[in-house]
Amino acid sequence: MEKPKENIDEYIAGFPEDVQQKLQLVRATIKAAAPEAEEAIKYAIPTFILDGNLVHFGGFKNHIGFYPAPQGLEEFKEELSGYKGAKGSVQFPLDEPMPLELITKIVKFRVQKNMEKAKKKK
Numbered sequence: 001m002e003k004p005k006e007n008i009d010e011y012i013a014g015f016p017e018d019v020q021q022k023l024q025l026v027r028a029t030i031k032a033a034a035p036e037a038e039e040a041i042k043y044a045i046p047t048f049i050l051d052g053n054l055v056h057f058g059g060f061k062n063h064i065g066f067y068p069a070p071q072g073l074e075e076f077k078e079e080l081s082g083y084k085g086a087k088g089s090v091q092f093p094l095d096e097p098m099p100l101e102l103i104t105k106i107v108k109f110r111v112q113k114n115m116e117k118a119k120k121k122k
Contacts, residue, residue, distance in 0.1 A: 029100045029103045054110050
């Protein structure tokens, strides 16, 4: 069995060059939208944390999976309607440009929601 990846660099390094580039692009987009978020590996995939899990993403054979929690998908249902997905995930095909503006909007929305939740807890 393969040893779990310890960080996002290690995770991304396990993919073919073209997929690595797209994963780095998604990572950089998330970082730019949530500069204060921390990087981690959770559920064996790259995760950004800010007052709890913010978003996860992962590489697959034909797509990049993006996991912004169900509320992140619900809010952008229309803009995401052209992509396959499930309850808490959306798939961005590798043979199409990554929707970076949309990823940015979703991440910023999730930052806002997590911060609201954190304020309520205090």
